[in-house]
Amino acid sequence: MFVDFIYELRRRKVPVGAQEAVALASALSQGLHDASLDGFYHVARAVLVHDEKHLDAFDVAFAAHFRGVYLESKAIAEDLLSWLRDPVRMRELSDEERESLKALDLEEVLEQFEQRLREQKERHDRGNRWIGTGGTSPFGTGGENPNGISVGGPGGGGKGGAMVEADARKYKPYRSDVLLDTRQIEVALRKLRVFAHEGAERELDIDETIDATARNAGEIEVVSRPPRRSNTRVLLLMDVGGSMDPYAYTVSQLFSAAKRATHFKELRTYYFHNCVYGRVWKTDAFLEQIRVEDLLAECGPETKLVLVGDALMAPYELLGAAGWSGDDGRTPGIEWLRRLRDHFHRAVWLNPENWRGYRGTTIDPIRAVFPMFDLTLEGLGEAVTELLRGGRR
Amino acid sequence: MSEFRRFRGTERYLTNEALEAAVNCSLALGRPLLVRGEPGTGKTLLAEAVAESLGSPLLTWHVKSTTRAQDGLYVYDTVQRLYDSRFGDGDVRDIRHYIKLGPLGQAFASNEQRVLLIDEVDKADLEFPNDLLHELDRMRFRIVETGEEVAAKIRPVVIITSNNEKELPDAFLRRCVFHFIDFPDAAFMRRVVEVHHPGLDRKLVDQVLDVFYKVRDGMRLRKRPSTSELIDWIAVLKKAGLGSVELDKNLPFLGTLLKKEQDLEAFADQLAGGRKYRS
Numbered sequence: 218m219f220v221d222f223i224y225e226l227r228r229r230k231v232p233v234g235a236q237e238a239v240a241l242a243s244a245l246s247q248g249l250h251d252a253s254l255d256g257f258y259h260v261a262r263a264v265l266v267h268d269e270k271h272l273d274a275f276d277v278a279f280a281a282h283f284r285g286v287y288l289e290s291k292a293i294a295e296d297l298l299s300w301l302r303d304p305v306r307m308r309e310l311s312d313e314e315r316e317s318l319k320a321l322d323l324e325e326v327l328e329q330f331e332q333r334l335r336e337q338k339e340r341h342d343r344g345n346r347w348i349g350t351g352g353t354s355p356f357g358t359g360g361e362n363p364n365g366i367s368v369g370g371p372g373g374g375g376k377g378g379a380m381v382e383a384d385a386r387k388y389k390p391y392r393s394d395v396l397l398d399t400r401q402i403e404v405a406l407r408k409l410r411v412f413a414h415e416g417a418e419r420e421l422d423i424d425e426t427i428d429a430t431a432r433n434a435g436e437i438e439v440v441s442r443p444p445r446r447s448n449t450r451v452l453l454l455m456d457v458g459g460s461m462d463p464y465a466y467t468v469s470q471l472f473s474a475a476k477r478a479t480h481f482k483e484l485r486t487y488y489f490h491n492c493v494y495g496r497v498w499k500t501d502a503f504l505e506q507i508r509v510e511d512l513l514a515e516c517g518p519e520t521k522l523v524l525v526g527d528a529l530m531a532p533y534e535l536l537g538a539a540g541w542s543g544d545d546g547r548t549p550g551i552e553w554l555r556r557l558r559d560h561f562h563r564a565v566w567l568n569p570e571n572w573r574g575y576r577g578t579t580i581d582p583i584r585a586v587f588p589m590f591d592l593t594l595e596g597l598g599e600a601v602t603e604l605l606r607g608g609r610r
Numbered sequence: 611m612s613e614f615r616r617f618r619g620t621e622r623y624l625t626n627e628a629l630e631a632a633v634n635c636s637l638a639l640g641r642p643l644l645v646r647g648e649p650g651t652g653k654t655l656l657a658e659a660v661a662e663s664l665g666s667p668l669l670t671w672h673v674k675s676t677t678r679a680q681d682g683l684y685v686y687d688t689v690q691r692l693y694d695s696r697f698g699d700g701d702v703r704d705i706r707h708y709i710k711l712g713p714l715g716q717a718f719a720s721n722e723q724r725v726l727l728i729d730e731v732d733k734a735d736l737e738f739p740n741d742l743l744h745e746l747d748r749m750r751f752r753i754v755e756t757g758e759e760v761a762a763k764i765r766p767v768v769i770i771t772s773n774n775e776k777e778l779p780d781a782f783l784r785r786c787v788f789h790f791i792d793f794p795d796a797a798f799m800r801r802v803v804e805v806h807h808p809g810l811d812r813k814l815v816d817q818v819l820d821v822f823y824k825v826r827d828g829m830r831l832r833k834r835p836s837t838s839e840l841i842d843w844i845a846v847l848k849k850a851g852l853g854s855v856e857l858d859k860n861l862p863f864l865g866t867l868l869k870k871e872q873d874l875e876a877f878a879d880q881l882a883g884g885r886k887y888r889s
Binding site for chain 2: 232234236237240247249255259263266267269272444511515
């Protein structure tokens with residue numbers, strides 16, 4: 218059965234359990250997959266994955282599992298064939314499909330299916346002839362819907378098929394592997410809430426109502442007020458790579474806690490390496506860059522800036538023009554840090570290194586620009602207090 | 611196992627295989643369908659399309675930051691009762707007159723199948739989805755004030771949308787069938803345009819899509835234009851009788867694509883500067 222696939226997913230940290238397996242079995246027994254691997258891919262994805270960050274892991278697992286690179290694909294093919302042998306549960310066929318099925322008897326269909334499975338194994342780098350592409354497959358997927366209602370993207374012919382889709386791994390940027398017990402950090406971050414009464418008056422102000430009613434000689438006088446809501450925007454910049462690697466775990470904990478915190482009006486996270494020069498990146502693999510000027514234009518000065526890094530680098534990397542070549546390659550790192558500092562009302566630097574013990578390193582000039590705190594629970598608490606001071610510096 | 615009608619999209623709502631599989635799983639398994647994706651990709655319209663294809667009325671529950679789970683079940687209108695008791699209107703002794711069912715309650719109480727859209731579930735408090743777990747699972751709840759139980763006679767089809775802003779609780783996610791709507795590629799978008807503006811000049815469509823994807827993917831914008839903006843833009847272009855568009859500073863009716871002051875500035879900047887904006 219597909220149980221192996223479930224374990225494959227679990228190995229790849231997709232949280233699936235008995236509940237999902239039962240749901241998938243139930244969906245398959247109702248024939249939702251239309252007896253095709255494409256159908257199975259979509260049904261399994263809908264039932265087993267609950268979050269777009271797991272879509273990539275699912276694709277990887279699917280590709281690995283069903284291509285049979287290191288698993289006996291024979292056994293899986295048997296599974297698929299046994300589903301296929303169950304024509305009673307197939308969905309209602311259109312005339313067109315019935316025509317195409319008539320042309321081949323079931324034996325032939327199965328044979329073709331097996332053959333294609335084998336082909337797929339042999340030429341796994343080009344999955345374009347997988348079951349159900351281009352509407353030529355007897356399994357009736359991938360083409361235009363026979364009822365004349367369009368069924369979407371893969372109909373084009375060139376890019377259909379579950380394998381191709383799984384191989385494309387287009388959900389890769391959505392994954393975030395860290396789901397740890399970050400409750401303590403969340404509690405510390407929770408203090409960053411700044412509540413303000415704003416918006417329409419939609420909430421009953423009980424104290425004021427009682428007061429006003431009493432003044433009104435018992436005639437009810439309802440007083441309402443706008444609801445309280447958090448108005449905090451946070452910009453998180455994180456140093457990754459190099460000397461930061463030993464702290465990757467701690468930083469990722471902070472990151473996932475911030476990500477899960479629901480009381481921020483906005484949370485933006487970017488990555489940099491060593492020091493900020495001109496641009497920062499949206500992913501820790503340094504993809505999707507954004508220029509600092511653009512970032513500053515997008516974030517108002519009331520945004521809370523949090524930098525995370527060890528602030529340790531070769532002096533020329535901070536004080537010299539060692540930045541990335543490009544528009545502003547001549548501006549030294551420290552100048553970029555000052556620009557960041559000047560833009561925001563409140564900013565902190567969280568340092569996972571035992572920075573108090575260092576003298577004569579790049580930590581000192583950075584400390585002169587940013588208030589620096591330990592990346593510990595205690596330090597985080599202090600940093601939050603600093604961020605909450607309000608007003609301009 | 612009851613047979614059900616497969617969802618295949620509607621004339622006005624195009625789907626793909628993945629979305630259909632997700633909707634059909636949700637229908638077959640009787641689980642809520644959670645739809646995520648960036649704004650303007652048709653999450654809310656999906657519920658309308660499902661309702662249309664099932665022929666069931668749609669109930670909509672727009673979630674706001676102040677919405678509580680209880681509001682969806684029922685509201686006990688104490689203030690009305692207090693007023694009535696003071697002025698002698700209505701039957702104050704029967705609390706049932708002051709119990710008003712919310713969208714979820716209405717869907718349960720109805721004698722026919724309903725499609726319930728819980729829109730933008732992530733807008734509400736973190737605990738909001740958790741508070742609905744039991745009700746969505748068992749499809750029943752008790753009205754504390756009267757002791758009555760409201761149980762679904764026919765399981766409503768529940769479609770939940772989320773804007774991807776906040777994480778939802780795991781326990782909640784586990785009970786849902788999940789679908790993530792990708793932003794459509796140019797080929798699919800062409801068909802979407804064809805549905806909304808049939809018979810549009812092919813050359814104009816080419817140009818419009820070219821400009822649209824350049825603006826959307828090539829520029830750094832705060833709010834990137836989405837499908838709904840594109841449809842609006844074409845509608846305006848058609849009204850104005852323009853036969854061709856080109857990506858330059860005076861792009862006609864730019865305001866329908868870009869909604870933010872900064873984006874308009876960024877647009878002018880990136881074009882006027884002559885700099886390669888796709889860095």
